[in-house]
Amino acid sequence: MTEKAHIGVTGLATMGRNLARNFARRGHRVAVHNRRAERTDNLIEHFSGEGDFVPTYSLSELVQALERPRRLVIMVKAGPPTDEVVDELAPLLDSGDVLVDAGNAHFEDTRRRQAALAERGLHFVGSGVSGGEEGALEGPSIMPGGSQQAYGELEPFLSGIAADVDGTPCVAHIGPDGAGHFVKMVHNGIEYSDMQLIGEAYDLLRHAVGKEPAEIAEIFRRWNTGRLDSYLIEITAEVLAHTDAHTGKPFVDVVLDQAEQKGTGRWTVQGALELGSPVSGIAEAVFARSLSGHADLREASRGLPGPTGTRLASTDIDGFVDDIEQALYASKIVAYAQGFNQIQAGSAEYGWNVDLGSVATIWRGGCIIRAKFLDRIRAAYESDPQLPTLLTDRSFQRALNEAQDPWRRVVSRATSMGIPVPGFSTSLAYYDALRAKRLPAALVQAQRDYFGAHTYRRADIDGVFHTEWSDDRSEYEV
Numbered sequence: 001m002t003e004k005a006h007i008g009v010t011g012l013a014t015m016g017r018n019l020a021r022n023f024a025r026r027g028h029r030v031a032v033h034n035r036r037a038e039r040t041d042n043l044i045e046h047f048s049g050e051g052d053f054v055p056t057y058s059l060s061e062l063v064q065a066l067e068r069p070r071r072l073v074i075m076v077k078a079g080p081p082t083d084e085v086v087d088e089l090a091p092l093l094d095s096g097d098v099l100v101d102a103g104n105a106h107f108e109d110t111r112r113r114q115a116a117l118a119e120r121g122l123h124f125v126g127s128g129v130s131g132g133e134e135g136a137l138e139g140p141s142i143m144p145g146g147s148q149q150a151y152g153e154l155e156p157f158l159s160g161i162a163a164d165v166d167g168t169p170c171v172a173h174i175g176p177d178g179a180g181h182f183v184k185m186v187h188n189g190i191e192y193s194d195m196q197l198i199g200e201a202y203d204l205l206r207h208a209v210g211k212e213p214a215e216i217a218e219i220f221r222r223w224n225t226g227r228l229d230s231y232l233i234e235i236t237a238e239v240l241a242h243t244d245a246h247t248g249k250p251f252v253d254v255v256l257d258q259a260e261q262k263g264t265g266r267w268t269v270q271g272a273l274e275l276g277s278p279v280s281g282i283a284e285a286v287f288a289r290s291l292s293g294h295a296d297l298r299e300a301s302r303g304l305p306g307p308t309g310t311r312l313a314s315t316d317i318d319g320f321v322d323d324i325e326q327a328l329y330a331s332k333i334v335a336y337a338q339g340f341n342q343i344q345a346g347s348a349e350y351g352w353n354v355d356l357g358s359v360a361t362i363w364r365g366g367c368i369i370r371a372k373f374l375d376r377i378r379a380a381y382e383s384d385p386q387l388p389t390l391l392t393d394r395s396f397q398r399a400l401n402e403a404q405d406p407w408r409r410v411v412s413r414a415t416s417m418g419i420p421v422p423g424f425s426t427s428l429a430y431y432d433a434l435r436a437k438r439l440p441a442a443l444v445q446a447q448r449d450y451f452g453a454h455t456y457r458r459a460d461i462d463g464v465f466h467t468e469w470s471d472d473r474s475e476y477e478v
């Protein structure tokens with residue numbers, strides 16, 4: 001009888017193929033399957049030398065190839081394709097088997113699938129995986145949800161293939177049912193925000209300061225040696241330094257300026273709206289992508305008047321470049337603060353008990369938002385797991401204090417020059433709103449009571465009140 005495989009992977013496109021190779025490189029015998037056989041054959045043809053693969057050509061053959069309890073990873077397109085695969089697999093599996101969906105599923109889908117499969121005695125683990133093509137092969141950040149028991153079955157496999165930072169694998173059990181996919185969704189929301197902020201920094205360096213892409217690449221390289229050290233800053237420098245082979249122009253100038261999205265950023269904002277969690281930086285990043293794609297609207301608006309502001313004086317250039325670094329760092333703190341607060345809100349809503357310090361720990365390596373900065377976030381939550389917001393952590397407070405004037409100068413200079421900085425400005429507005437003694441929300445409440453008798457609470461007396469606006473304006477307690 002042939003030896004059974006330790007783990008299986010179905011879905012051998014970019015991510016699944018590399019995850020399968022990663023498992024095999026760690027010494028596991030890996031059964032592989034793809035709906036279209038070409039991908040399976042391709043993997044075997046090109047990579048069979050890397051480890052012990054068992055090619056299979058149907059889901060039932062895949063299931064038969066696995067030792068029990070079976071561990072089977074699904075890495076196919078999220079949405080209906082995942083349901084199709086799960087529905088076909090479920091009757092083939094036995095009680096105690098562990099089915100992992102490592103795609104970018106919506107966490108509500110994961111909750112539904114987990115509950116349905118639990119009725120059959122199957123463990124369903126919705127797991128976030130981040131790192132793209134290279135990360136899947138060399139070591140991703142892995143965010144598994146599902147039961148603790150299922151995690152116990154998977155842990156030796158996942159910690160082996162995950163990225164490693166200072167001897168700690170970038171994988172941790174996030175919490176029950178959809179917790180893993182929820183945290184991956186917020187990871188992607190923060191990714192959108194981070195990318196938008198970097199884009200705005202680039203735009204200012206280009207159009208306010210007047211630098212060329214190759215020069216801006218050098219600035220990002222320098223920033224990448226400091227507190228902004230991160231994968232996204234690193235790849236930004238690489239992109240900006242790249243020249244288009246066809247035209248000899250900077251590569252960034254030949255790419256159509258319409259950013260696309262697969263949907264996880266939008267889900268983050270939709271989820272935040274449901275939870276009442278203000279993730280304004282992520283929302284602006286999603287809308288900025290959507291605005292960029294409205295070619296007709298942009299074309300129709302191109303001739304609209306703008307400000308008369310001019311470029312910076314040459315003597316102000318170096319100082320302004322430093323200001324942009326400060327604004328970028330401060331806005332990045334806000335983006336992460338908002339994302340972590342959303343995780344806190346989701347965790348409370350669904351009873352997941354997510355450990356925020358652990359999330360920061362596993363995001364330090366492997367994933368798209370990996371950054372030196374996450375070490376600070378980990379330390380912040382380790383020293384105070386109940387921290388209301390990262391903004392009040394002592395070390396971030398110091399950075400925000402230092403950034404005050406530069407951050408405001410950047411937003412004001414961008415505004416006066418007509419350069420859109422929705423990420424920088426919404427982060428600053430969020431920061432100012434949180435620290436404000438009084439907000440105009442008081443006036444909004446009064447307006448609501450005026451037109452709709454929606455009532456209000458007073459700052460000085462307990463209770464709920466209404467004023468007779470259309471009568472004698474007397475106030476009574478509701």
Ligand SMILES: NC(=O)C1=CN([C@@H]2O[C@H](COP(=O)(O)OP(=O)(O)OC[C@H]3O[C@@H](n4cnc5c(N)ncnc54)[C@H](OP(=O)(O)O)[C@@H]3O)[C@@H](O)[C@H]2O)C=CC1
Nearest residue numbers: 011012013014015016035036075076077078081103104132
């Ligand atoms: N690409 C990335 O950087 C990242 C992707 N992800 C997520 O990982 C998952 C896989 O991503 P990626 O590798 O890019 O591949 P794709 O999202 O492009 O999905 C392609 C894979 O899905 C399979 N598939 C599609 N429809 C079906 C179906 N109805 N039944 C069975 N199989 C189906 C395809 O099979 P076939 O070859 O037969 O068409 C192929 O194996 C996705 O959920 C994605 O969101 C997560 C992190 C990063």
Ligand SMILES: O=C(CO)[C@H](O)[C@H](O)COP(=O)(O)O
Nearest residue numbers: 130131260261262263264368
């Ligand atoms: O999950 C990922 C990284 O962790 C993907 O790279 C992400 O889905 C890309 O998203 P989009 O296409 O919406 O920019």
